[in-house]
Amino acid sequence: MSRTLQYTLPEHLAARQTARRREWNVQLVALAIAAACIAAAGMLARPINEIRREHQLVIDPTSLATLPPDIALLGKLGTFRALAIDWASIRAERLKEEGKTYEALQLHKTICALAPQYPKLWVYAAWNMAYNISVSQYTPEARWQWVQNGIKILRDEGLKYNPNSVTLFKELTWIYWHKIGDFLDDEHLNYKRALAVEMERVLGPPPVALSDKEYHDWFRKIVVAPRDLDRFLADDAEAADLVTRLRDVQLGPDTGLLDFVARNIRPELRPEELQKNAPTHDAQTNRRLEIIRSPKNAESLDRLLAAVRSDALRNRYKLDLDWMMDLMLKQYGPLDWRNAFAHALYWSSLGDNVTEGVERTDPADSMNNARFVLFSLQQLITRGRMTLIPNFDDPFKSYIELTPDLRFIPYTFETYMRLGKKQFGDDPRYVEGTPGPQFMNGFVTALHNWIQLLYLDGGQRNIEQAENLYAWLRGNNPHPDGGTQEQYLVTLDEFVMGQLRSSMDTFKAGSAIINSFLRQALKQWSLGLMDQAMRSVALARQCYDYWMKDTDIDFNDRRKMQPIRVMLRDQIESYMQSLEIDPLAKARLWKVLPLEQRQLSYDMIRPFLVRMCEALNPPWDMNKAFPEPPGMEEFRKTDIDYRSPDRPKDVDQGERYRK
Numbered sequence: 001m002s003r004t005l006q007y008t009l010p011e012h013l014a015a016r017q018t019a020r021r022r023e024w025n026v027q028l029v030a031l032a033i034a035a036a037c038i039a040a041a042g043m044l045a046r047p048i049n050e051i052r053r054e055h056q057l058v059i060d061p062t063s064l065a066t067l068p069p070d071i072a073l074l075g076k077l078g079t080f081r082a083l084a085i086d087w088a089s090i091r092a093e094r095l096k097e098e099g100k101t102y103e104a105l106q107l108h109k110t111i112c113a114l115a116p117q118y119p120k121l122w123v124y125a126a127w128n129m130a131y132n133i134s135v136s137q138y139t140p141e142a143r144w145q146w147v148q149n150g151i152k153i154l155r156d157e158g159l160k161y162n163p164n165s166v167t168l169f170k171e172l173t174w175i176y177w178h179k180i181g182d183f184l185d186d187e188h189l190n191y192k193r194a195l196a197v198e199m200e201r202v203l204g205p206p207p208v209a210l211s212d213k214e215y216h217d218w219f220r221k222i223v224v225a226p227r228d229l230d231r232f233l234a235d236d237a238e239a240a241d242l243v244t245r246l247r248d249v250q251l252g253p254d255t256g257l258l259d260f261v262a263r264n265i266r267p268e269l270r271p272e273e274l275q276k277n278a279p280t281h282d283a284q285t286n287r288r289l290e291i292i293r294s295p296k297n298a299e300s301l302d303r304l305l306a307a308v309r310s311d312a313l314r315n316r317y318k319l320d321l322d323w324m325m326d327l328m329l330k331q332y333g334p335l336d337w338r339n340a341f342a343h344a345l346y347w348s349s350l351g352d353n354v355t356e357g358v359e360r361t362d363p364a365d366s367m368n369n370a371r372f373v374l375f376s377l378q379q380l381i382t383r384g385r386m387t388l389i390p391n392f393d394d395p396f397k398s399y400i401e402l403t404p405d406l407r408f409i410p411y412t413f414e415t416y417m418r419l420g421k422k423q424f425g426d427d428p429r430y431v432e433g434t435p436g437p438q439f440m441n442g443f444v445t446a447l448h449n450w451i452q453l454l455y456l457d458g459g460q461r462n463i464e465q466a467e468n469l470y471a472w473l474r475g476n477n478p479h480p481d482g483g484t485q486e487q488y489l490v491t492l493d494e495f496v497m498g499q500l501r502s503s504m505d506t507f508k509a510g511s512a513i514i515n516s517f518l519r520q521a522l523k524q525w526s527l528g529l530m531d532q533a534m535r536s537v538a539l540a541r542q543c544y545d546y547w548m549k550d551t552d553i554d555f556n557d558r559r560k561m562q563p564i565r566v567m568l569r570d571q572i573e574s575y576m577q578s579l580e581i582d583p584l585a586k587a588r589l590w591k592v593l594p595l596e597q598r599q600l601s602y603d604m605i606r607p608f609l610v611r612m613c614e615a616l617n618p619p620w621d622m623n624k625a626f627p628e629p630p631g632m633e634e635f636r637k638t639d640i641d642y643r644s645p646d647r648p649k650d651v652d653q654g655e656r657y658r659k
Contacts, residue, residue: 109153119165122158126150130175140190140396147191151175155318164358169351170369173344177372181340181379190396196338196388197395201262202255202312203337204305212407215334216325223325225306227314229253232307238300239307242291249288253308255316261305263392264289274587274625275618323350332377332411336386339402345376352419370419374439377412378446381453384408387527389582399582403523406457409450409465416443434476444477448499455496458535467492501546510547511561514540518571526589540564566641569600576605583612587625598629603636604643 115121130150137143154172162168178184180191203222209215226232233240233253243253251257264285281289292301313319327349328335335342351369355361384405391397416435424436435443447469454466474488490498504510517540524533544564561567572593576586586609590598606626613620629635636642 109157116161119158119162119167122154122162122168123171126154126158126171126175129153130179135185140187140194143185143187144191144194147175147179150179159318164355166351166355166358166361166369167365169347169355170365170372173348173351173369173372173376176340176347177344177376177379181344181383189400192340192402193398193400194395195340195343196386196400197390197392197398199338200388200390201259201392202309202317204258204262204309206336206338209334212334216329219328220325221302221306222309222313223321225303225310227310227321229307229311236300236303239304242297242300242304245291246288249284249291251288253304255308255312257308258305258312259392260288261292262390265292274620276621319346320350323353332380332415333407335380336384338388339380339384339386341376341379341384344372345380348372348376367423370423373419374412374416374442377408377415380405380408381412381450385527387523387585389584399585401523401585403527404453404457406450406453406462409454409469412446412450413469431476440477444473447473451492452496452499455492456535456539457532459531463492466496470495497542500543504543504547507561510543514543514547514561514564514567515571517543518568519575521568522571522575522589525592526585528588528592530592537564537568540567563641565596565600568597569641569643572597572601573605576601577608583616583620583625590626595629595631599632599635599639600641600643602629602632604645607645 109125127150130147134143134146134150137146151172154168154175158168159165159172180188180195182188185191203219207214207218209218226235233243246252246257251260291297310321313321313324324335324337324346327346331349332345335345337343348369352366352373355366355369382404383402384407385403387399387401387403389399416439417433420435420439421430421432424430424438427437429437434440451466451469451473454462454469470488470492474484477485477488479485487495500513504513517536521533521536521540524530524536541564544561544567548560562570575581575589609626610622613622613625
């Protein structure tokens with residue numbers, strides 16, 4: 001009989017085996033829990049991703065797909081991507097300091113592409129280009145190019161990946177409002193010229209409109225034009241035939257066509273009419289003009305130009321035509337898209353609209369963006385009407401003049417009320433019918449300015465608006481004790497003229513105010529604003545009479561001014577000899593000046609005008625551009641204020657007043 005051997009593990013080995021068995025059990029339980037957690041996480045991935053998309057925490061996959069392959073690969077570096085961004089940012093700064101601006105530009109684009117959903121990177125890149133790099137350049141062309149680079153990286157790329165970022169809208173608005181529209185940069189006038197000429201090239205010259213409706217109808221042709229250029233040419237046989245004929249003379253349905261039309265088809269007075277000899281063109285230009293000016297092509301050309309303009313605005317400048325039309329027709333009136341402040345208004349208002357209710361919106365950027373809507377409108381009131389004589393060969397030699405456009409005052413008033421309620425409606429200090437506590441001080445200052453502008457411009461409608469705004473001030477801007485402020489207890493006439501007269505406390509100040517009205521009259525005459533020009537002269541006369549009345553008690557003539565006709569004559573001489581004013585604007589002014597003023601100034605400015613006409617390329621005919629006023633021979637003999645190069649000195653003031 002066999003015997004089974006029994007073996008008992010030593011105690012220490014048995015304990016080890018038991019511990020090992022427990023470890024396996026723990027690991028199995030942990031694996032089971034991990035598997036359950038992974039399964040649960042997988043179930044939660046979909047709702048979490050929905051929340052991330054709702055809160056704009058992820059980039060749109062369709063946008064990410066448009067990145068270049070090498071940048072898309074870098075974007076998958078995970079946490080190392082932040083290190084790559086830091087390194088590239090330091091490198092870009094060094095490249096800028098070394099003057100390697102284009103390498104810095106490419107590196108900035110790479111930095112932004114590494115984190116395209118992070119708006120601050122786009123803002124930094126745009127600021128570096130539009131402000132830091134631009135001012136390091138030495139020519140207006142180079143500086144303008146870098147300002148444009150700053151605009152493009154925000155408009156064309158940053159907003160593509162962050163369409164709901166109020167920060168980017170605010171920054172883009174700032175460049176238009178501050179860098180181009182304001183006066184900080186030494187080259188600001190060249191930026192204004194370049195932008196205005198570029199937009200006129202695309203849009204064509206604005207019409208001579210007698211009403212806002214006519215202006216809106218002109219722009220509406222572009223808005224309603226077909227938005228698929230290829231489909232349009234396939235469907236419109238007449239336009240397609242015209243394009244075929246234009247291509248035979250090397251003009252296609254693109255910005256080249258717009259440029260040729262802008263240069264050669266203009267409705268207003270052309271310099272060629274003032275030239276000594278008729279202009280000649282080469283054979284190809286003549287063939288192009290024959291096609292474009294042919295009456296039988298007029299309607300098809302009009303449709304074609306509208307479609308090409310629409311294509312350029314949408315694809316090249318990333319502008320929403322429907323929003324542009326909405327701003328003009330429903331919100332703010334007839335915007336001149338050649339003006340930087342119109343673009344600032346567009347981007348700030350669009351940003352305010354599309355980012356409303358968006359998560360992760362910076363409250364400060366949202367507030368500042370809303371403020372730029374108001375700031376842009378205020379600038380359009382004081383500098384919204386543009387006179388542009390474009391030079392398409394060299395935009396920086398164009399003539400540009402910005403003057404007030406009072407049509408924007410009612411729109412600005414309503415916008416203050418609307419945005420004030422939107423921003424401060426929940427503030428316990430908010431009062432219905434006011435712009436809110438934080439907008440109030442700036443609004444009151446603006447109202448004082450608007451009332452003065454409306455009053456000085458004159459006309460029944462303007463005076464009625466000024467009265468209404470003055471009444472609002474009287475009722476809504478009380479003294480701290482609740483009573484009406486003393487400055488509002490006088491009539492509108494006394495309020496405005498009192499402000500002017502209070503500024504005329506010295507001979508220098510009084511002379512400056514009077515001359516500013518006279519200078520304003522010359523600008524208005526050159527624009528064909530005859531009634532406004534005569535009112536400006538009348539206001540100058542009123543201020544002049546006020547000053548001269550105070551000098552009646554003087555024992556000598558030291559505080560007496562020259563007669564108003566002499567002061568106007570001097571302003572005409574200054575205006576006509578200014579190198580900053582385009583010759584065409586001077587020719588327009590000369591045609592509408594009163595005869596007496598042309599007689600007073602002709603002989604003194606004639607040598608300069610002769611030299612100017614000869615220096616133009618091609619030269620102008622002096623007798624066509626600035627004809628001698630009739631009756632000069634008799635005038636030279638009899639008028640006390642007549643001057644000429646042979647008799648440059650005026651009658652002595654003391655002698656004049658003793659007479």
